[in-house]
Amino acid sequence: MLCELCGKKTERTTRVFIEGTTLNVCRDCAKFGEVRKPGKKELTPQTVITKRLEIREKRMKPKDVYESEETTLELVPDYPRIIREARMARDWKQETLAAKINEKVSVINKIERGDMRPDDALVKKLEKELGIKLMEKVPIIKTETKSSTTKGLTLGDLVKLKKE
Ligand SMILES: [Zn+2]
Numbered sequence: 001m002l003c004e005l006c007g008k009k010t011e012r013t014t015r016v017f018i019e020g021t022t023l024n025v026c027r028d029c030a031k032f033g034e035v036r037k038p039g040k041k042e043l044t045p046q047t048v049i050t051k052r053l054e055i056r057e058k059r060m061k062p063k064d065v066y067e068s069e070e071t072t073l074e075l076v077p078d079y080p081r082i083i084r085e086a087r088m089a090r091d092w093k094q095e096t097l098a099a100k101i102n103e104k105v106s107v108i109n110k111i112e113r114g115d116m117r118p119d120d121a122l123v124k125k126l127e128k129e130l131g132i133k134l135m136e137k138v139p140i141i142k143t144e145t146k147s148s149t150t151k152g153l154t155l156g157d158l159v160k161l162k163k164e
Pocket residue numbers: 003004005006007008025026027028029030
């Protein structure tokens with residue numbers, strides 16, 4: 001016979017109760033479980049689920065902390081003013097800047113009015129040409145929402161969901 005816990009060949013197995021399951025195990029493994037006795041109070045399925053969730057929660061914690069510290073680069077909200085001021089500080093006309101970064105004057109005009117968000121490639125050209133920073137690090141909001149949802153669900157709620 002094979003031990004259902006360690007997989008070792010054994011002459012005889014003992015039926016024990018481990019983590020909510022009955023297993024036929026070798027003598028060495030039998031000490032990890034409880035020998036099943038009739039009338040003995042068993043762990044209810046709910047207790048087993050709660051135990052597993054507790055283990056899972058402990059395992060997930062370091063990852064959550066890591067995720068909440070994650071940031072993404074985003075275009076600064078007052079990019080029209082920053083671009084305009086940097087251009088004027090150099091005494092350039094919109095035409096001058098447009099020519100330097102190989103864009104239409106109308107594009108510069110729209111960006112400085114805030115009517116158009118420059119794409120990544122354009123942002124890089126503007127930052128380089130004007131010596132400014134248009135991107136800023138912001139925390140990823142999506143992750144915050146996700147982790148607060150997880151926190152909002154109590155173990156009791158999860159057990160209820162499992163039972164339904
Ligand atoms: Zn074993």
